[in-house]
Amino acid sequence: DQQVKQNSPSLSVQEGRISILNCDYTNSMFDYFLWYKKYPAEGPTFLISISSIKDKNEDGRFTVFLNKSAKHLSLHIVPSQPGDSAVYFCAATTLGDMRFGAGTRLTVKP
Amino acid sequence: DSGVTQTPKHLITATGQRVTLRCSPRSGDLSVYWYQQSLDQGLQFLIQYYNGEERAKGNILERFSAQQFPDLHSELNLSSLELGDSALYFCASSVAGGGNTEAFFGQGTRLTVV
Numbered sequence: 001d002q003q004v005k006q007n008s009p010s011l012s013v014q015e016g017r018i019s020i021l022n023c024d025y026t027n028s029m030f031d032y033f034l035w036y037k038k039y040p041a042e043g044p045t046f047l048i049s050i051s052s053i054k055d056k057n058e059d060g061r062f063t064v065f066l067n068k069s070a071k072h073l074s075l076h077i078v079p080s081q082p083g084d085s086a087v088y089f090c091a092a093t094t095l096g097d098m099r100f101g102a103g104t105r106l107t108v109k110p
Numbered sequence: 111d112s113g114v115t116q117t118p119k120h121l122i123t124a125t126g127q128r129v130t131l132r133c134s135p136r137s138g139d140l141s142v143y144w145y146q147q148s149l150d151q152g153l154q155f156l157i158q159y160y161n162g163e164e165r166a167k168g169n170i171l172e173r174f175s176a177q178q179f180p181d182l183h184s185e186l187n188l189s190s191l192e193l194g195d196s197a198l199y200f201c202a203s204s205v206a207g208g209g210n211t212e213a214f215f216g217q218g219t220r221l222t223v224v
Contacts, residue, residue, distance in 0.1 A: 043215030
């Protein structure tokens with residue numbers, strides 16, 4: 001069962017522009033949401049998170065937005081840089097059960 | 111370096127065999143998660159342990175089992191291996207067993223079943 005969905009397998013943006021990665025979830029019990037970045041042959045690395053009591057969290061160029069009523073979260077990267085090219089996974093967790101989406105491959109073109 | 115250590119990095123074995131993957135969590139982390147990533151697929155949650163006890167279970171096959179030992183390292187046992195079990199297996203650890211905390215991932219074990 002896909003409780004966390006990333007419907008866009010890939011996204012390509014120009015350097016300096018905004019990248020928006022989207023994620024939807026179905027389980028209303030999820031109370032904490034995370035974004036991970038993954039390079040080939042490496043484990044995922046934690047990027048940014050947000051608690052269900054908030055609707056926005058910002059860390060430098062990265063901002064995560066949460067819309068609980070729509071069960072939707074998004075990651076904004078501004079400005080995008082070529083080094084941001086990677087696979088991005090969103091994750092949602094409740095009571096330790098952490099589920100991941102299928103990932104979105106972001107390519108930032110110089 | 112996330113502080114999570116997985117061994118071995120690579121494993122090649124034949125169908126029908128049994129293998130054990132090992133994970134040492136970050137110092138101080140009580141939770142260990144196991145995930146499977148098949149070719150270009152997402153991360154499939156297998157199982158979570160917290161302080162030695164099973165906390166959450168995902169899509170783990172009956173041929174697979176895991177445990178967390180008193181020193182908090184964890185092992186994932188895969189038996190009666192099939193070609194389709196070839197995948198990257200990731201371990202992650204976190205401080206808490208509940209939510210509101212990020213998990214840190216190891217580099218993974220690449221299992222190839224031939």
